[in-house]
Amino acid sequence: MPHALADSQAALNALRGPVRLRTLTALRWLAVAGQSVAIVVVHFALGFPTPLGLCLGAIAASAWLNLFVTLRYSPQKFLSDREAAGYIAFDIVQLCTLLFFTGGLQNPFSALIIAPVTIAASVLPLRFTVGLAALAIAGVSILSLHHMPIPWYPGEGLELAPVYKAGYWAALSFSIAFFAAYSHRIAAESAQVRSALAATQLVLAREERLAALGGLAAAAAHELGTPLATIQLTAKEMLRDIQRDGEAYSEDLADDAALLVSQAERCRDILSRLSSHGDAGDAMHDRLRTDDLLREAAGPFLDQPIGPEIRFVAKSRDDSKKPVLRRRPEIVFGLRNFIENAVGYAESIVLVSAEWDARILMIVVQDDGPGFSTDVLSRLGEPYVSARSGINPANPKSGLGLGFFISKTLLEATGARITFENRRWGEPGQAYSGARVCVEWDLNAPNGSLIA
Structure with a gap:
């Protein structure tokens, strides 16, 4: 330190x-x-x-x-x-x-x-x-x-x-x-x-470059699909002609035509995988369901061999439809930073939940760790203020608190209101106590651009 x-x-x-x-x-x-x-x-x-x-x-x-x-x-x-x-x-x-x-x-x-x-x-x-x-x-x-x-x-x-x-x-x-x-x-x-x-x-420039690369991959898969299908169709017709008139063509030429068909099919499979993560084409980068947003933000921490369990909850308060959001790198990165902090300090469980109605979307990240220290709770979100007291041995990267400032700045730029507190949570008989970060958007904001 x-x-x-x-x-x-x-x-x-x-x-x-x-x-x-x-x-x-x-x-x-x-x-x-x-x-x-x-x-x-x-x-x-x-x-x-x-x-x-x-x-x-x-x-x-x-x-x-x-x-x-x-x-x-x-x-x-x-x-x-x-x-x-x-x-x-x-x-x-x-x-x-x-x-x-x-x-x-x-x-x-x-x-x-x-x-x-x-x-x-x-x-x-x-x-x-x-x-x-x-x-x-x-x-x-x-x-x-x-x-x-x-x-x-x-x-x-x-x-x-x-x-x-x-x-x-x-x-x-x-x-x-x-x-x-x-x-x-x-x-x-x-x-x-x-x-x-x-x-x-x-950080935002890096996230935007990653999102642009994903969009470029989806666009490439969509644009290359048509010429690749033409190549594959032509190669199959060549192979049929060679097999039908086998005496007029060499065996090597038949092998080359078969190889061309197999490689064209392989390219099609690769492009299919690029565009199969969600909606087809560019839509997977332009639109994101609320529950998908939670899982994408927590993605790097879901497959860790050790660490707390991460639970997801997404529900409506008034039977409103599930919000479909614009994919914005600053939202994904900001939520991911809060989840990373919760994973680093949680003892056994992290809850990432989303609630919404016709007007409000609220995403909450909670853990059962020691909570925010009282001496920095009122100053969280300022640069170089550590989020928790001391350094967590399980999360040695924690330190200067710059990540909270970056996340808060990026999320507030999207119109979010962010609060930090320590609170008891959970069901009766299975209550937990720890840090709570709440990110709230007004879906009907006149200058809002959250909804796709």
Whole structure:
């Protein structure tokens, strides 16, 4: 499990970055422009005396770094996490230096120290984010104690009360920590969802390819049937002519004609098997009865030598006809994933049932295993949330819970509503207790495409 979590964290870090050099240089040029305008306006327009040389020197350091990396590297260069952290650390130090020259925390622009930490939290792993947040808080702490006087009217001084400066230091430090944690959390969840959706798209593409191959096989069987019948008929007529006029033809030619007939019959048998699974031709891939859907979804687990018994129940609530559904790979895959989870944790039995009426189709997967753990039950369906507590020795593939997210996403895309719970089930005198997954469709949905 630790290895799996480490692998998932590495994948999330890969999705979170890397960041381009061009992105950071563009942000730094924006900071240089803003800082330059602020210093010029304060010194010349407002008439507050500032240490102009020192301030412009700090700003020039940022401009020089931008020019250096622009000339030294390609703007399209992807930075490593360590390099990006170094660039952002420079920005924090540069801003703290500029604030030192202009009044420290008394400078209203000191709130900008939050910006580089927030940027770091959105693109860097946690350890670098924590380090940069600590650097920013250390800079704020130094500025609260040591700084040059704030530019003010000549002959007057502005000195805030110590308790006010302490409060502003506390608020700024808390803001740095809060925005860093918030941005990192949002970026991590976004990366998780992107990773899970990418896996969902891959799974759906695979299922669609399999369905397309099945449809192609059925179509080939249907289309090839007519020319193959013509070939077989012609070969039989050739064989009859050869047998009737045996003296005029060689024995080898008769053997070749007989071989042609036998191989044509063999091809016809193969095509017949391809189109014999259900309705003939393409219909077997376009239409699917509800009970056939249950068995197809559970198909990989029916012939296992060991494992729980899988039972099927399909019944109507109001004598409605059995729904005939469109064959959709996402439905088959989603239900199969829920059945696989139930088989992996069941002790002796898994019940796959379907109930319907004129309006609703409901498919339920239940098992007699330990059920969903209470700590993840409310979060099931989120990416990287394990469906059960711990790892089942009988099902070592269980782990990160990505399968539940994929199944839930695919089924909800077909209009399904999905609920997870633990419930007792069974007949009186033969009751079971375990996990229950319910998938429900509205058959009369205006935009529904479930019914064939």
